[in-house]
Amino acid sequence: MRLDWITRISLHNLRPLLSLFSADLAIDLGTVNTRVYARDRGIVINEPSAVALDNRTGDVQAVGKEAKEMLGRTPGNIRVVRPLKDGVIADFKVTEKMLNYFIQKAHQRRTLVHPRIVISVPSEITQVEKRAVTDAAYRAKAAEVHLVEQAMMAALGAGMPVTEPGGNLVVDIGGGTTDIAVISLSGIVYSHSLRSAGNHMDEAIMSYLKRKYNLLIGERTAERIKIEIGSAYSLDEPLSMELKGRSLIEGTPKMITADDGEIREAISEAVSTIVSAIRAALERTPPELSADISDRGIVLAGGGALLKNLDKRIREETGLPVCIADNPLCSVVLGTGKVLSDFRLLRRISIE
Ligand SMILES: Nc1ncnc2c1ncn2[C@@H]1O[C@H](COP(=O)(O)OP(=O)(O)OP(=O)(O)O)[C@@H](O)[C@H]1O
Numbered sequence: 001m002r003l004d005w006i007t008r009i010s011l012h013n014l015r016p017l018l019s020l021f022s023a024d025l026a027i028d029l030g031t032v033n034t035r036v037y038a039r040d041r042g043i044v045i046n047e048p049s050a051v052a053l054d055n056r057t058g059d060v061q062a063v064g065k066e067a068k069e070m071l072g073r074t075p076g077n078i079r080v081v082r083p084l085k086d087g088v089i090a091d092f093k094v095t096e097k098m099l100n101y102f103i104q105k106a107h108q109r110r111t112l113v114h115p116r117i118v119i120s121v122p123s124e125i126t127q128v129e130k131r132a133v134t135d136a137a138y139r140a141k142a143a144e145v146h147l148v149e150q151a152m153m154a155a156l157g158a159g160m161p162v163t164e165p166g167g168n169l170v171v172d173i174g175g176g177t178t179d180i181a182v183i184s185l186s187g188i189v190y191s192h193s194l195r196s197a198g199n200h201m202d203e204a205i206m207s208y209l210k211r212k213y214n215l216l217i218g219e220r221t222a223e224r225i226k227i228e229i230g231s232a233y234s235l236d237e238p239l240s241m242e243l244k245g246r247s248l249i250e251g252t253p254k255m256i257t258a259d260d261g262e263i264r265e266a267i268s269e270a271v272s273t274i275v276s277a278i279r280a281a282l283e284r285t286p287p288e289l290s291a292d293i294s295d296r297g298i299v300l301a302g303g304g305a306l307l308k309n310l311d312k313r314i315r316e317e318t319g320l321p322v323c324i325a326d327n328p329l330c331s332v333v334l335g336t337g338k339v340l341s342d343f344r345l346l347r348r349i350s351i352e
C-alpha cells in the first residue's frame with residue numbers, strides 16, 4: 001500500500017523530467033526548408049535544406065541557414081548543395097548528412113532512449129528514396145522510423161478534420177512542388193503533385209528580367225522580389241522595387257525598377273498551372289465530397305500560400321471559399337507533430 005503511494009508520487013514527479021528527455025521527433029523534409037518538431041518542445045529547427053560541402057574532401061562545411069548564406073558566394077573549393085529538388089531527393093548522400101545533422105541538433109547531443117522519428121515525405125517518393133530517408137534516420141540512432149505524406153500532414157497541421165467522413169481539399173504550395181489532395185476518413189481520395197511551385201516562380205522572374213531588361217539576377221534576389229512585390233491578382237496598392245543585378249550586355253552592375261504588374265506577368269504561367277490543377281482536382285472529386293468542400297472551402301498551406309492575393313485568385317476562379325492556414329510554412333511539421341503523439345493515427349496513415 002505504502003509502496004504504491006510512493007510509486008505514484010515519484011512517477012508524478014518524474015513525468016516532467018522524463019518529457020524533458022523525450023526524444024521523439026517529427027520532421028518535414030522540404031525542398032526549400034526542413035523543420036523539426038520535438039515532442040513537448042514544439043518546433044526546434046526551421047532552416048533551409050542546404051548543405052555546403054568541401055569539393056575536395058566532401059566534408060560538410062555548413063548546414064541549413066549558414067549554408068544558404070553561402071549560396072552564390074562560395075570560393076572554388078566549396079559548393080552549396082540543395083539535396084532535394086522538385087520535391088524529390090536528388091542527392092541521397094547529402095540528404096542523409098543533412099538529416100543526421102538536424103536530428104543531432106534537435107537532440108542537443110543528449111544521450112537518448114529509443115527515439116521515435118516520423119518524417120513527412122513528398123507524395124511521389126520512390127521505394128529507393130523511402131529506403132534512403134528511413135536508413136538516414138536509423139543511422140541517426142532512431143529506434144523507430146515512420147514515413148507519412150506531406151499533403152495529409154499539411155491538412156492535419158492546418159486543423160482540418162481529416163479523420164472524419166467529409167471532403168477536405170488542401171493545397172500545399174512549397175518550393176519544389178504544389179501538392180493538391182482531397183482527404184476523407186484519414187485517407188487520400190485524390191492527390192496530384194505538380195512541379196509548379198515557389199522555385200519555379202523564382203526561375204520565371206529570373207528569365208523575365210533577362211528577357212525584358214537584359215538583367216541577370218541571382219536566385220536569392222529573385223525570391224526576395226517574389227516575396228516583396230509578387231502577386232497572383234491585381235493589388236489594391238501598387239508596389240515597386242529597385243532591383244540590382246548584372247547587365248547581360250555590358251557585364252557591369254545594373255539597377256532597374258520593377259512593379260507588381262511585371263512580376264505578376266513573370267509568374268503568371270506558374271500561377272495559372274496551380275489554379276488549373278485545383279480545378280482539375282475539383283472535377284475529379286466524388287460529388288458527396290465536393291459538397292463538403294464547397295461548405296468548408298479550400299485550405300492553402302506551404303510558403304507559396306503567402307503569395308499576395310493567391311487566395312483571392314483561387315476564390316475567383318473556383319467560386320469556393322479559400323483560406324490560408326494559420327502558419328502555412330509550418331503546417332506540415334505541425335501536422336507531423338500531432339501524429340507523433342497519436343500512435344493509432346500514425347499506424348493508420350504511415351506509408352511504409
Ligand atoms: N511571403 C511569401 N510570398 C510568396 N512566396 C513565399 C513567401 N514566403 C515564402 N515563400 C516561398 O515558399 C517556398 C517555401 O515554402 P515551404 O517551406 O513550404 O517549401 P518546402 O516545404 O521546403 O518545399 P516542398 O514542400 O515543395 O518540398 C519558397 O519558394 C519561398 O520563396
Ligand SMILES: [Mg+2]
Nearest residue numbers: 030174302332
Ligand atoms: Mg513542404
